[in-house]
Amino acid sequence: MELNIEEKKFYQLIKMAVSEAVEENLKRLKLGLIPPIGEKEMEEIKGVFGKPKKYKDYEFIKQKL
Numbered sequence: 001m002e003l004n005i006e007e008k009k010f011y012q013l014i015k016m017a018v019s020e021a022v023e024e025n026l027k028r029l030k031l032g033l034i035p036p037i038g039e040k041e042m043e044e045i046k047g048v049f050g051k052p053k054k055y056k057d058y059e060f061i062k063q064k065l
Contacts, residue, residue, distance in 0.1 A: 037045075
């Protein structure tokens with residue numbers, strides 16, 4: 001079985017696949033660099049911002065990592 005594909009199309013396909021792989025790995029790296037927090041710090045955050053239910057009527061914009 002032989003497959004003929006334009007060089008330009010093949011280049012775009014490879015470029016897209018590599019970009020997706022790099023983006024996925026970058027996302028994992030960013031998430032891995034977020035330090036964990038302790039109970040005391042979490043309670044402090046809840047004290048400042050309240051509980052998630054407080055924000056249920058707000059509209060949020062999803063950001064890329």
